[in-house]
Amino acid sequence: MVENIILTAMIYVLNGPNLNLLGLREPEVYGNETLQDVENLCRLTAEKSGVAICFFQSNIEGAMIDWIHDAIGKASAIVINPAAYSHTSISILDALQCFNGLVAEVHISNIHRRESFRHHSYVSLRADCVISGCGIAGYRIAIDFLAERLKSWHQEE
Numbered sequence: 001m002v003e004n005i006i007l008t009a010m011i012y013v014l015n016g017p018n019l020n021l022l023g024l025r026e027p028e029v030y031g032n033e034t035l036q037d038v039e040n041l042c043r044l045t046a047e048k049s050g051v052a053i054c055f056f057q058s059n060i061e062g063a064m065i066d067w068i069h070d071a072i073g074k075a076s077a078i079v080i081n082p083a084a085y086s087h088t089s090i091s092i093l094d095a096l097q098c099f100n101g102l103v104a105e106v107h108i109s110n111i112h113r114r115e116s117f118r119h120h121s122y123v124s125l126r127a128d129c130v131i132s133g134c135g136i137a138g139y140r141i142a143i144d145f146l147a148e149r150l151k152s153w154h155q156e157e
């Protein structure tokens with residue numbers, strides 16, 4: 001007998017350097033909400049959309065790459081705010097290229113209204129969508145987008 005197993009889609013939410021200081025860090029650019037607020041928003045959004053999340057933050061490039069590797073085979077999608085590594089890290093791009101699911105890149109600030117060195121993101125070369133300048137609501141928008149896409153794929157199967 002074939003059993004009907006309903007698998008909940010898993011989304012990894014990865015945050016890069018200095019995002020642990022949200023709330024304290026340049027509030028005029030990043031707002032007053034903390035990383036805990038971001039995590040709460042992601043968990044609430046995921047719950048409403050019927051997906052599961054794993055939430056991480058690291059200040060270390062190699063640790064972010066390890067989490068991307070960990071997502072392979074476990075997650076259907078990644079939300080990533082690579083922070084300053086967006087503009088410098090070919091290694092994070094390469095790691096994301098090894099991941100077979102959807103990728104949403106989030107920036108709390110509008111990187112295109114800021115210094116020119118922030119205008120280019122290596123990660124955007126792999127991202128299925130880029131959300132920039134919506135504040136922490138960008139994470140909610142990303143999870144909603146990914147959950148919808150994953151559901152429509154699931155229904156097509």
Ligand code: DQA
Nearest residue numbers: 081082083084107108109118
């Ligand atoms: C950021 C934008 C980056 O340029 C910056 O280095 C960050 C945060 C954002 O969320 O707006 O650390 O990714």
